[in-house]
Amino acid sequence: MRHQTALAAAAITAGLAVSMSAPATATTARTAPPSPSPSPKAAAASADRLVAARAAAVHASPKDDIVRRGVTTGAGGLQYVAYDRTHAGLPVRGGDFVVTTDAAGNVLGTTVNQSAPIEVSTTPKVAAAKAGTVSRGRLAKPTRTSAPALTVLAEATGTGRLVYETVVDGTNADGRPSRLHVLVDAKTGKVAQQWDEVRDVDDDRSYYHGGSQQPTNIATTASGGTFSMRDPGRPGISCxxxxxxxxxxSDDAWGNAGGSNLETACVDAMRGAQAEFDMAKGWLERNGLTGTGRGWPMRVGLNQANAYWNGSYANFGRNSSGTRQATPTDVVAHELGHGIFQVTPGGSGGSNEKGGLNESTGDIFGALTEWYLNEPRVSEQISGTTALLNYDPPDYLVGEEVDLVGRGPIRNMPNPSAISGHPNCYSSSVPRMEVHAAAGVQNHWFYLLAEGSNANDPGNGRPNSSTCNGTSITGVGVQKAGRIFMETLNLKTTTWTHTTARRASLTAVLNLVRVGKATCTDFTTTRAAWTAVSVPASSGEPTTCTG
Structure with missing residues (x-):
């Protein structure tokens, strides 16, 4: 055991815009060799010119100001230029959009959720104090409340809605920490939307990566004779x-492989975070977890059967029996996956349906990281608490190794309905479901995309998976499925639903085809997988790929 020691956004002219939404009819994809040197400056310049020239395409009103947030590089040199907007000086939630270019800065397309320019009075009829009171009432024990801020809510349809946005810190009814964003309609005083920044799973000697007989080498920092659990090559990752x-x-030996030992929990957390960072780079061509070469800190020792992401770090507890810490690979990567969802365009705040897609995103990154590590399928226990050759092998189950509440996995991606109340198929009730249950639909889509419906390899984590429409699907492989999903997230906007995710994923595949990173078969499979989980086609989604 070791003692603890302390240790530019560019503004675009008001009223300007962006180009073409996803094409409503046929789309032709041409294959071109990717550039080895993507140019963010060229991407930004091309996107800015497009925005300045095509105001109608982004539904900009004369009172809008459009501001470039940054450029993210994806697979094959694809570049994503993200924009925010204000209206009459107020921030617009849901007014963001993304312009996609190739490595040379040539514009390929855009994602925009607004369907009309904003036209709303910015004079409230409800006092800010009233909005604050309504917001505080959404938590059982509020401890701190931000000043209500007037904001314009740009929904997918309509001309906008004036709301107050308030952030309430505290605990919810079951005693769990919360950082709740509440949008109160400034005309009626009713709650328009709310979401929680805290995302949970309710979902060297390691416990989950070899146990007491297989030392786990994690990257740590040495300075002046002192070692610390900070990754020197993956900035931001610490525990x-x-x-x-x-x-x-004073030395670089960590943990004792015990299931209740917190230093051991950090060994597992560091191992999982470092693997996810490397997977993002090697498989997804992403620059670290943040997209800018960094990761996030982690904490262990939470005295709850839980783990969560709070917007700036991941926090890990233990299982309900107290015998294991909640730090297997898929749980660690799940929580940090919420961070990836948060920093990609469109952020993590928004509707309940978006919350379900956020939970699914964590599960997908958990599965990707397990398959990237590809640890062996052996597990033996000594005295119930010390692991011998204990691993977290790859599969599409969530949290099965930690046994969080004594019932095995908390989600099942090939068959979400194996967990009570989790749907395999999309329906009108999914957007209103509890977010962990609602994750099932996109999880099922990702499994079908990666492994297909007839993988027939349950002993190696790849069981068969029934489709909702009775069709048979051949998967594209987990690495390619991950790349498609990452590029889909790079097209995310504030308003994010299952149908907009479907549309964006098809656009993402076509972009990958253009830079030689995917095929038209991948496009067909992506679309078939969405149809197989009953997510309907949306207006304006691509329908054709010719490579």
Whole structure:
């Protein structure tokens, strides 16, 4: 055991716009060799010119200002230029959009959710104090409330809605921490939307990566004779206690492989985070977890059968029996996957349906990281708490190794309905479901995309998976499925639903075809997988691919 020691956005002219939404009819994809040197400056310049020349395409009103947020590089040199907007000086939630270019900066397309320019009075009829009171009432024990801020809510249809946005910190009815965003209609005083920044799973000697007989080598930092659990090559990744103090000491030997040992929990957390970082780079061509070469800190020792992402770090507890910490690969990558969802265009705030897609995103990154590590399928226990050759092998189950509440996995991607109340297929009730249950639909889509309906390899984590329409699907492989999903997230906007995710994923595949990273068969499979989980086609989605 070791002692703890302390250790430019560019503004675009008002009223300007963006180009073409996803094509409503046929789309031709041409294959071109990717550039080895993507140019963010060229991408930004091309996108800015497009925005300045095509105001109608982004439904900009004369009172809008459009601001470029940044450029993210994806697979094959694809570049994503993200924009926000204000209206009459107020921030617009849901007014964001993304312009996609190739490596040379040639514009390929855009994603825009607004269907009309904003036309709304910015004079409230409800006092800010009233909005604050309504917002505080959404938590059982509020401890801190931000000043209500007037904001324009741009929904997928309509001309906008004036709301107050308030952030309430505290605990919810079951005692779990919460950082709740509440949007109160400034005309009626009723709650328009709310979402929680805290995302949970309710979902060297490691416990989950070899146990007591197989040392796990994690990257740590040495300075002046002191070692700390900070990754020197993956900036931002660290692990410490509940106060945020990073574990440190006089040697570089960590943990004892015990299921209740917190230093061991950090070994597992670091191993999972480092693998996810490397997977993002090697499989998805993403620059770290953040897209800018960094990761996030982690904490262990939470005294709950839970783990969560709070908007800036991941926090890990233990199972309900207290015998294991909640730090297997898929749980660690799930929580950090919420961070990826948060920093990709469109952020993580929004509707309940978006929350379900966010939970699914965490599950998908958990599965991707497990398959990237590809650990062996052996597990033996000594005295119930010390692991011998204990691993977290790849599969599409969530949290099965930690046994969080004594019932095995908390989600099942090939067959979500194996967990009570989790749907395999999309329906009108899914957008209103509890977010962990609602994750089932996109999880099922990802499994079908990666492995297909007839993988027939249950002993190696790839069971057969029934489709909702009785069709048979051949998967594209987990790595390619991950790349398609990552490029879909790079097209995400604030308003995010199952149908917009479907549309964006098809656009993402076509972009990958253009840079030689996918085929038209991948396009067909992506579309078939969405149809197989009953997510309907949306207006304006691509329908044709010719490579």
């Amino acid at each position: 410490g206690n509940q106060s945020g103090t990073v574990y440190s000491g």
